[in-house]
Amino acid sequence: MFDSVLIANRGEIALRIQRACRGLGLKTIVVHSEADRDASYVRHADQAICIGPAPASDSYLNQAALIMAAEVTGAEAIHPGYGFLSENADFAARVAQAGLVFIGPSAACIRVMGDKVAAKRAMRAAGVPCVPGPDAALPDDPSQIHYLARQIGYPVIVKAAGGGGGRGMRVVEQESALLGALAVTREEARRSFGNAEVYIEKFLGHPRHVEIQVLADGFGHALWLGSRDCSLQRRHQKVLEEAPAPGIPDRLLAEVGARCVDACRQIGYLGLGTFEFLVEDDAFYFIEMNTRLQVEHPVTEMTTGIDIVQQQIRVARGERLTVSQADIGCRGHAFECRINAEDTERFMPSPGVITRWELPGGYGVRVDSHASSGYRVSPYYDSMIAKLIVHGDTRDDALARLRIALDEMQVEGIATNLPLHRRLVRDAAFAAGCVDIHHLEQRLQEGSGA
Amino acid sequence: MELKQIKAFIDAMASSDLSELEASKDGWTLKLVRRAGSTPTPRSSAEGSPSSELRETEESAAASSGESGTEVRAPLYGLVYLGPSPEAPPFVVAGQAVKAGDILCIIEAMKVFNNVCAARDGIVERILVESGIEVEAGQLLMRIA
Known part of the structure; x- marks a missing residue:
């Protein structure tokens, strides 16, 4: 049971979380970058601490700085808000290891849902309806890939397992374009998400x-x-x-x-x-x-x-x-x-x-x-x-x-x-x-x- | 752009010795060109589709002729980058010749990258900003001779 919350975010959602904490009688600790020093929610916090310069990579995404800020201020829990580190399984694990409460699901849950193929498999197992297509990464063999796509029926969409939020996907209208699209998506996925795994699904035209x-x-x-x-x-x-x-x-x-x-x-x-x-x-x-x-x-x-x-x-x-x-x-x-x-x-x-x-x-x-x-x-x-x-x-x-x-x-x-x-x-x-x-x-x- | 504003630009140009004036606002670009022995003629056009896959937009550098060449100013408030990435060499260096349309620098704002391009051919005379700093809209970035 914690009584103080460190808000690891900025802008409207930092204010929203601060209001919720106040309603519950919890102490709020707001971290901020140098650019957000004068924000109203920073002034209204029970305690405020600057965690770095303006670029998010040096402040709101700096895991060590956030955990140190929690330790210095005596915060017992960290609310990640949305964006930034909110869906970062490693951060959730680090917060827990530091003996703090991460306000969100376990690192293991975040990790499963962050891998779109693993998420689909977990959802199918729970009986949640999914887009037609295998819940496994695509094999390397071109003939097997063509077979899988034909089973689904064109158009299909090629997606990166590490993607999400609309990133790392490509629509394929016909068989001749499949392998080319696959190669490009794989390369993009490797660079952007550090995971070259891709999978295919039925493409829906007007969802x-x-x-x-x-x-x-x-x-x-x-x-x-x-x-x-x-x-x-x-x-x-x-x-x-x-x-x-x-x-x-x-x-x-x-x-x-x-x-x-x-x-x-x-x-x-x-x-x-x-x-x-x-x-x-x-x-x-x-x-x-x-x-x-x-x-x-x-x-x-x-x-x-x-x-x-x-x-x-x-x-x-x-x-x-x-x-x-x-x-x-x-x-x-x-x-x-x-x-x-x-x-x-x-x-x-x-x-x-x-x-x-x-x-x-x-x-x-x-x-x-x-x-x-x-x-x-x-x-x-x-x-x-x-x-x-x-x-x-x-x-x-x-x-x-x-x-x-x-x-x-x-x-x-x-x-x-x-x-x-x-x-x-x-x-x-x-x-x-x-x-x-x-x-x-x-x-x-x-x-x-x- | 309102008629009143266009009129104000025409008046401003008529009372100066400028031969060309270009202003952009709310998706409109107004270009006034003075032909030999005539008063400035307005030429106005709506800008084309803003969409491009990479969320990049191109801005022609706001240009005005001064005694020391063309001034390149920031089209918006943001962070200026002189090269495509921190490791990569800069787009241009002082003394380099550039052609109209060449990328001079990038202004990043809210995860959107805006290319600042040369308005005309010339030679980069001076670069007045450091890569990575915050620049105000309209701030002088470079001079092109």
Whole structure:
């Protein structure tokens, strides 16, 4: 049972975790780089410690510095947030070896899920539906490779076992292109992930991205907390998310949710996690599991009424889950817009000083952000500066609220993607619901409105 | 770009001895060229598709003619790199001849790499920044004679 948490992250999620800790009466220790010295959450921490210069490799990714900071400040647990070291199995192991609590699953669980082939095998074993294709790395023999691809049927997608998050994959339309694509993907995978293993799957033409949030304690109890739809993506980066995923039959969702919970129990999962699926023609296909808190977690909080970051910390402290699956409902509908410091005409990043910062408000509106007027958006890190979240009784109700909130929000001094969001929430296909993962990029290519 | 702004650029150019002026904002590029014996003519065009696989964008260096040659300025706030990687030799060195379109340096911001290219042929006269430092938008990076 720990009473102090070192927050090994920055920006809005450092603030979000700090709020959760405070709600639980825990002491917060915030680490920061030289570039983030003046951030509001650094000032509000019970204790703050600088761990290095601005580049993330010298600060937020510096494992030794983080563990030393925990030892010096007497922190008993480390919350990794998302990104940075949150899915680094070696870091989780080092934290445990130092006698500290890593707020997340075990290093072994992170390692299995980080290897996409091993993850697929574990999911198949737990009865979670996967994309058609073998749950093993491809052999070297070309005739065997061709045989496997023919069994699946073209088009197929070649993926790196060490990839994920949309990196290290290539679509193959016909047999003649298979071996060439394989060689290139292998080489890329070896260089980028240090693991040349690749595998193949059926390529789905018009899927949606639907994910299921899970929460597990250390006593064999696990829950699924509903669905999220994150189909609006650009270059595999989520732009706008919602909960629940619209148009999916309740019974089908409950069936997949139950499978995810079974999988958590089988692998001894602890804490928060997300099972990501592609959904096409009412069929779910597992793609990967994220073994951490996610950016889009607020839409689940708004629809379940549960502070899931607090829950994540409680199970890490060794508490039992006090709610059962029957208590979990989905009330109304929620959206989240990721507000990024980028020029959406040219998709150029736009770091700099924010000179005007007017936030929307009112019933059902939530903004998670560490920024403010006068805040200098750093060129060293991710471009996300805020998350605008709205809740409504129905999807239409929430969407109407989102349109107003986006119009109210005013940011000057830097360029943001607010204009893109304002166009997206007025897009007829998106308003109708159930668009696929290619929708946003198609709209951008057409240049028509959104 | 608003008509009002275009008018302001024309006025600014008319009251100077510049022969060429180029300004980019919000995906628009305005280029004013003074022909012999005429007033500046506006030529405006929307920029092409921004997408490229490598998340790289190309910026022509903002150029203005001064007595000591062409100034190369940072198109955005970020980190400047004089070479493709820390081990690799720099793109250009002082005294080197460059052609229009040659990469002079890279500005990294938020994991996106933006190439800064030469606006015209010339010789690199001076490099005013060190690789890896933070530069402000509009900061002078190099001079090309």
